[in-house]
Amino acid sequence: MSSMGDPADENLERKEMDVRNLSSSHGQEPYVHKVGIPPRQNLFKEFQSTVKETLFADDPLRSFKDQSKSRKLILGIEAIFPIVSWGRTYNLTKFRGDLIAGLTIASLCIPQDIGYAKLANLDPQYGLYSSFIPPLIYAVMGSSRDIAIGPVAVVSLLLGTLLQSEIDPIANPVDYRRLAFTATFFAGITQATLGVLRLGFLIDFLSHAAIVGFMGGAAITIALQQLKGFLGIAKFSKKTDVISVMHSVLSSAHHGWNWQTIVIGASFLGFLLFAKYIGKKNPKFFWVPAIAPLVSVVLSTLFVFLTRADKHGVAIVKHLEKGLNPSSVKEIYFTGDYLGKGFRIGIVAGMIALTEATAIGRTFASMKDYQLDGNKEMVALGAMNVVGSMTSCYVATGSFSRSAVNFMAGCETAVSNIVMSVVVFLTLQFLTPLFKYTPNAILATIIISAVINLVDYKAAILIWKIDKFDFVACMGAFFGVVFASVEIGLLIAVSISFAKILLQVTRPRTAILGKIPRTTVYRNIQQYPEATRVPGVLIIRVDSAIYFSNSNYVKERILRWLVDEEELVKGDYQTRIQFLMVEMSPVTDIDTSGIHTLEELFRSLQKRNVQLVLANPGPIVIDKLHTSNFAALLGEDKIFLTVAEAVAYCSPKLAEEP
Known part of the structure; x- marks a missing residue:
C-alpha cells in the first residue's frame, strides 16, 4: 500500500520502513536508536543565522567573496543596474525580437493609457507620461525580461477612488493632481524601502485567493464605471459600488443616454471582442487583439471628425497636451495637511502595484525558466515611481495584458520597454493633436475589453474545490469591492488572509x-x-x-x-x-x-x-x-x-x- 499523500510523514517513510523489531526467540531486547542532540549554538550566531535566512536567504553577497576591488565595483554596479550584465551579450537577433514586441505593446498601451488616466481622474496626457519615463527606468534597473511597464486599470481605479475621497478632481484639479504626484512619490518610496530592507516577503501575506477576488471585483467595478462614457451620460455617481452606479445609469435612461455614443461604443466593443477571439483561437494572430485598440481609436476618431458627431452629443477627448513630461518636483506635498494623506494613499497604491507586478513577473519568469530577483524588482519599481512622481507621472507597474502581448510577441529583454517608451515619446511630441476628436466611448470600450480577463471565474471555481476558506477570502474581497468600495474590498482581502494565518497558527x-x-x-x-x-x-x-x-x-x-x-x-x-x-x-x-x-x-x-x-x-x-x-x-x-x-x-x- 503506497503511503503517498501524507506530507508530514513522507520524509520519514524510508527510515521507518528500515526499522525492524530485533527481538529474537531468546528474549533479546529490541535495539533502540538514541535521539541525537545537536551541539549548542552561540546565541549571537543563532540570531545571525535566523536573520540571514529570513532576509538574506539568497545570500546576495556570495558573488562578492574573494573578488578584487575593481571586480566588486563592477558586480555592485550590475547588482543595481542589471542591464550592465545582460547588455554585454545583447545582439541584433535579440533586438529584432524586442523591436517587434516593443512596437506591438506600444500600439496597445497608447489608447489604454489615455483611458486609464481618466480612470484615475487625471487628464489623458498623464497616462502617456507614465508610459514614457517609468519604462526607461525599469529597463535599466529591473530584472524581468517580460514585464511591460505603465499605468494599469486596477491601480488607476484605486488611486482615483482614494484621491477623490480627499479632493474633488473637478472643483480643485490642481491640488488633486499634486496629491496624485505625492501619492506616487510615497508609493515608490514604499516599494524601494521594501526592496532595500529585503522585506518583500510581506506582500506574500495577501493570499492568491484574495487577489483573485479583489482583481475580479475591481474588473467589474472598472467596467461599470465605463458605462458613463459608453452610454454618453453627463452626470454620473462618484461612488464606485454597483448599487450607486446602477442607480445613476437607470435614473438617466430617459434623458441622459446618447444613442450615437452607444452605437460607436457597441460597434467597437464587438470589434475588440472579435479580435480577442481570433487571438485566442490562433496564437499566431496574437498581434490582432494587440493592435485592435489603436485601430479602433484611429477609425472612431476619423468617423467623429468626418461626421462631426461631437456636435450631436458624442463626448470627445478635446485637448491632449503636446510635449514631453514637465517637471513636477515642486508640486509634491512635502509639508502640510496633504502630506499625511499622500503618504497613506501611496502606501496602499504602492503595495497593490507591487503585488500585481510581482505576480506577473513570477508567472513569465517561470514560463521562460529564469530566476527573478524579487528585491531588485522592488527597488526598480520604487525608483521608477519616485522619478515618475517628479516628472508628472502617476503610479506605474507591470501590466498583465501588455506583458502577455510582450511575451507572445517574442521579447528577449527589457529593451522592448525602451522601444515602447520611444514610440510614446514620438506620440507626445508629434501625434497628440490627432487625438482631439477621439470619442470617450472608444476609451471606455477599450478599458472594458481589457479588464474582462481579470474576472477569472475558472480560478474561483478551482479555489472552491481546493479550499473552502480560501473561497470565502476570494468572495469576501470580490463582494467588498463590488458592493462597497475598492479600499473596503482590499481591507476585507487583507483581513481574511490574516485571519486564515491566525486560524492555522492557533488551531x-x-x-x-x-x-x-x-x-x-x-x-x-x-x-x-x-x-x-x-x-x-x-x-x-x-x-x-x-x-x-x-x-x-x-x-x-x-x-x-x-x-x-x-x-x-x-x-x-x-x-x-x-x-x-x-x-x-x-x-x-x-x-x-x-x-x-x-x-x-x-x-x-x-x-x-x-x-x-x-x-x-x-x-x-x-x-x-x-x-x-x-x-x-x-x-x-x-x-x-x-x-x-x-x-x-x-x-x-x-x-x-x-
Missing part, C-alpha cells in the same frame, strides 16, 4: 496514527482506513510548531482525543490506553509556553495512569526539551527516533499489564 491540525499492515509505517487513520490502532497505545501527530498561540489548544485537543479513545476502548472491551505517544516530526519549533504545556500534559496523564512518549523530535525541539529539563522529567528512555521503535518499547510493557 493546528492533529491526527491519530495507525499501523499500515505488513509495514512499520504509521499513518493518519482517516486517510488510510486500513491502518490499525495499536492496542493500549494512542499515537497522535501534531502538524505544527507549538507556540504560545496554540499550546493550550494542542494540550486540550490531545486530551480530548484521549477521552474519546478511552470511551471507545471501554465500549469494545479492549486494552485500556496506557501510553500516549506524540509523533513530533512536523513540530519544527517549540517555545517556553509549549514546553510548559508538555509539562502540564505529562502531569495530567500521570493522574490518569497513562505514560507520555515522544517520537522523532527535531533538532531544535530536542535541544529545548533537554535545556528545559523536560527530557529528564519525562525520562530520556521515552524519547524515540521513530514511532515503530516507540511502539516496540511499549509492547512488552503492555504485555506485563495484569
Whole structure:
C-alpha cells in the first residue's frame, strides 16, 4: 500500500520502513536508536543565522567573496543596474525580437493609457507620461525580461477612488493632481524601502485567493464605471459600488443616454471582442487583439471628425497636451495637511502595484525558466515611481495584458520597454493633436475589453474545490469591492488572509496514527482506513510548531482525543490506553509556553495512569526539551527516533499489564 499523500510523514517513510523489531526467540531486547542532540549554538550566531535566512536567504553577497576591488565595483554596479550584465551579450537577433514586441505593446498601451488616466481622474496626457519615463527606468534597473511597464486599470481605479475621497478632481484639479504626484512619490518610496530592507516577503501575506477576488471585483467595478462614457451620460455617481452606479445609469435612461455614443461604443466593443477571439483561437494572430485598440481609436476618431458627431452629443477627448513630461518636483506635498494623506494613499497604491507586478513577473519568469530577483524588482519599481512622481507621472507597474502581448510577441529583454517608451515619446511630441476628436466611448470600450480577463471565474471555481476558506477570502474581497468600495474590498482581502494565518497558527491540525499492515509505517487513520490502532497505545501527530498561540489548544485537543479513545476502548472491551505517544516530526519549533504545556500534559496523564512518549523530535525541539529539563522529567528512555521503535518499547510493557 503506497503511503503517498501524507506530507508530514513522507520524509520519514524510508527510515521507518528500515526499522525492524530485533527481538529474537531468546528474549533479546529490541535495539533502540538514541535521539541525537545537536551541539549548542552561540546565541549571537543563532540570531545571525535566523536573520540571514529570513532576509538574506539568497545570500546576495556570495558573488562578492574573494573578488578584487575593481571586480566588486563592477558586480555592485550590475547588482543595481542589471542591464550592465545582460547588455554585454545583447545582439541584433535579440533586438529584432524586442523591436517587434516593443512596437506591438506600444500600439496597445497608447489608447489604454489615455483611458486609464481618466480612470484615475487625471487628464489623458498623464497616462502617456507614465508610459514614457517609468519604462526607461525599469529597463535599466529591473530584472524581468517580460514585464511591460505603465499605468494599469486596477491601480488607476484605486488611486482615483482614494484621491477623490480627499479632493474633488473637478472643483480643485490642481491640488488633486499634486496629491496624485505625492501619492506616487510615497508609493515608490514604499516599494524601494521594501526592496532595500529585503522585506518583500510581506506582500506574500495577501493570499492568491484574495487577489483573485479583489482583481475580479475591481474588473467589474472598472467596467461599470465605463458605462458613463459608453452610454454618453453627463452626470454620473462618484461612488464606485454597483448599487450607486446602477442607480445613476437607470435614473438617466430617459434623458441622459446618447444613442450615437452607444452605437460607436457597441460597434467597437464587438470589434475588440472579435479580435480577442481570433487571438485566442490562433496564437499566431496574437498581434490582432494587440493592435485592435489603436485601430479602433484611429477609425472612431476619423468617423467623429468626418461626421462631426461631437456636435450631436458624442463626448470627445478635446485637448491632449503636446510635449514631453514637465517637471513636477515642486508640486509634491512635502509639508502640510496633504502630506499625511499622500503618504497613506501611496502606501496602499504602492503595495497593490507591487503585488500585481510581482505576480506577473513570477508567472513569465517561470514560463521562460529564469530566476527573478524579487528585491531588485522592488527597488526598480520604487525608483521608477519616485522619478515618475517628479516628472508628472502617476503610479506605474507591470501590466498583465501588455506583458502577455510582450511575451507572445517574442521579447528577449527589457529593451522592448525602451522601444515602447520611444514610440510614446514620438506620440507626445508629434501625434497628440490627432487625438482631439477621439470619442470617450472608444476609451471606455477599450478599458472594458481589457479588464474582462481579470474576472477569472475558472480560478474561483478551482479555489472552491481546493479550499473552502480560501473561497470565502476570494468572495469576501470580490463582494467588498463590488458592493462597497475598492479600499473596503482590499481591507476585507487583507483581513481574511490574516485571519486564515491566525486560524492555522492557533488551531493546528492533529491526527491519530495507525499501523499500515505488513509495514512499520504509521499513518493518519482517516486517510488510510486500513491502518490499525495499536492496542493500549494512542499515537497522535501534531502538524505544527507549538507556540504560545496554540499550546493550550494542542494540550486540550490531545486530551480530548484521549477521552474519546478511552470511551471507545471501554465500549469494545479492549486494552485500556496506557501510553500516549506524540509523533513530533512536523513540530519544527517549540517555545517556553509549549514546553510548559508538555509539562502540564505529562502531569495530567500521570493522574490518569497513562505514560507520555515522544517520537522523532527535531533538532531544535530536542535541544529545548533537554535545556528545559523536560527530557529528564519525562525520562530520556521515552524519547524515540521513530514511532515503530516507540511502539516496540511499549509492547512488552503492555504485555506485563495484569
